[in-house]
Amino acid sequence: MTYHPILEWIEQQQDKMLANVLALSNLNSGSANVAGIEQVVDRLSDLASSLGATEERISLAPRSEVLDNGQILEKQSGPLLRLTKRPNANRRILLVGHSDTVYPVDHAFQTCRHLDDNTVNGPGVADMKGGLVVMLTALQALERSRFAENIGWQIIINPDEEIGSFASAPYLDEAARAADVGMIFEPALADGTLAGARKGSGNFSLIARGKAAHAGREHHLGRNAIAALARAMTLLDGLNGQHEGVTINLAKLTGGGPNNVVPDFALCRFNIRVPTPEGQSWAEEQLAQIVARIGTEEGITLELHGAFGRQPKVMDKAHEQLFALLRSCGADLGLPPIEAKATGGCCDGNNLAAAGLANIDTLGVRGGAIHSTDEFLLVDSLSERAKLTALLLMKLAAGEANWPDRATSVSE
Template identity: 30%
Template sequence: MLAMRFIIRPPLVAALCAALLGPAAAEPDKALLDKAEAMKGPTLSLLKTLVDQDSGSTDEAGLSAVAAVVADELKELGAKVEAHRAAAPGKAENLVATVEGTGKARILLMAHMDTVFREGDAAKRPFRIENGRLYGPGVVDDKGGIALGISALKILNEIGFKDFASLTLLLNSSEEIGSPGSRALIEETAKAHDVALNLEPGRPADGLVTFRKGSGRAYVTVKGKSAHAGVAPESGRNAAAELAHQVLQLGGLGDKDKGTSFNFTVLKAGTASNIIPEDAEAIADVRVRTADEFDRVEKDLKEKSQEKAVPDSTVRVRLERNFPPMPKNDRTDALAEKAQAIYGELGRKLTLEGSGGAADSSIAAGAGVPAIDGLGIVGGEIHTPNEYGEEASVAPRLYLLTRLIMETAKAK
């Protein structure tokens, strides 16, 4: 049998490796990476100042204090800072800061100043760093996003990067309660931009959010007739019993295959144990992937609720739409792929996720602007006393955000 010998030369080896392993990641921008690492300290210092100030969604004084700190930082960068007073609970101001450039792209950054925490929580749990993690009320949701956004603007200012038409940072004061005082402002501002980058927390798996469900609430109210529960219960019309019936039958309005959830979360009925309740109410949390599912849920809600168990009771329903869906599409995919490539320069893998939670990026997307979020500091356990951020993610995430702004601006 004839033996055969193959000689594989070095260029062929390189070609085979490239074919098997895929293209190698580009080298990082060393000068920019150095800037990001040098900016870590000032970023954490600013983050401490923000975290140690209470700023719940209805805490006007606390939100004003945060806004004052942020406005001073932005004005030092030469940004035009405008305050827009909200009509929402607390009536705290929203901030819109704009830096003008010499290019064509109009880039919007978004973050929010409010937290879910109560007045006094910052004093009880001030900012601290422990075992490589950052702690404190709102440390990543979304004080970390604010600090990261301002630091990215500082780096761009230091290197003299102006290849954008405008770079805007919008800071919302009511995101945690559904953005009632800023929705119109976000829509109007988003429509004036080409892309929206939301600085919500990076996911625990070091991820971005590329699509979100829309959110809403369904309200079911029942009117019955009160009566003595022991003497003449049959003369009443039990609103609680009818509500229980409605909760059971309407709880099936979700559709798992379409990603629609319909979950009753609040129920109220009765005033005393010996009185047949005359009034009852339930509230359901509704999440949808597509806007047409809101229409379907609303239609089915009205039709199904007419099937009653308690005669002569009255049932009224309504669907309140809050955040629209942020759908996955070609434009958001392109943004995400660009972000993945940039993160790959650092030898890091950026995961891409969807979320059942809503955020202001959904409002921007609903206005027709491509949006991604989760560009803030990586962290987890948000909305809890154990909310944390990964200290080691600060410089890489700052590099990612700054490079993504630069690449988005150059692509216009």
């Protein structure tokens, strides 16, 4: 195989890759831990220094967060890391990862441990510090090859993927529209299965405000915010099953106070998942109707916060072309047949697809139990997945494979 010497080099990096994953995962980088994310970015910058890319650290705009009392705070994210090489090349690839994890700085799960010779348990080992190391190693392999000069590439490592990528979304969109292929390094399943189509996701907060009154003396003068919000929530929950694949999850309810006071405030947090753009439009229309209906009740006001931060990712022709190419790479490497299945989960692959960019978004390590204290990485997947990505990159750069047709943005 023409690519064999480069793939052999990756195999020799296995121990180094594992050491880098452990070092990154032992640094807490919960989405709110700006200092921790900065440390991870520093280390990633060091690991990427041999690539010869132009580095930028971008401060993101503050994000709005609705507190349980209805107050809206502006919060800062960590820096976005952007690395660019050969930006004027005729063919360009966008590689995306995230530096944040779901584990806050005060979480009990902070360090890695070996469960056996091929399994490491630790915060972010699979999601996605293992994937970041796979990405950088694959690019190092590409740059060692004679095909590198044929393509340009850009890396975006954002600090807010686990909380919806709201602040980094404009940068993902801009980069996706300038690229031909997208690669994201979220973890694959333990058996190597990839994510295919992904549902879109919207996170919302609905605030009801009424009028406080003494529950005994002047109950008739009060306007119960909890009762009004409960009516809205009943209508929201009733949308389940009305449109194929659309689900509404009522996740949290807060409000009220002493039993002898008519509550004048209540807040509900909920999530909506949609399989198609049509499903999203339907859900948005239904939500607007419910807010309008309950919000016109006497003495009651409703405030809706949130949006669909992730558009649905549909497996169109361009995505099928890219997956077919990856399957051929897996076959060349002697891997079991690579399968993909639809999922209700979402990631930055949704964002790239919304910009019209075909992408594979589970090129990271094999692992599982992500977002829990049982999160694990299968160690042998480090070099395996780096070889798979490097071969995909080199085939594209060598002109051996056809580039997928540009998709039509689902947001247009």
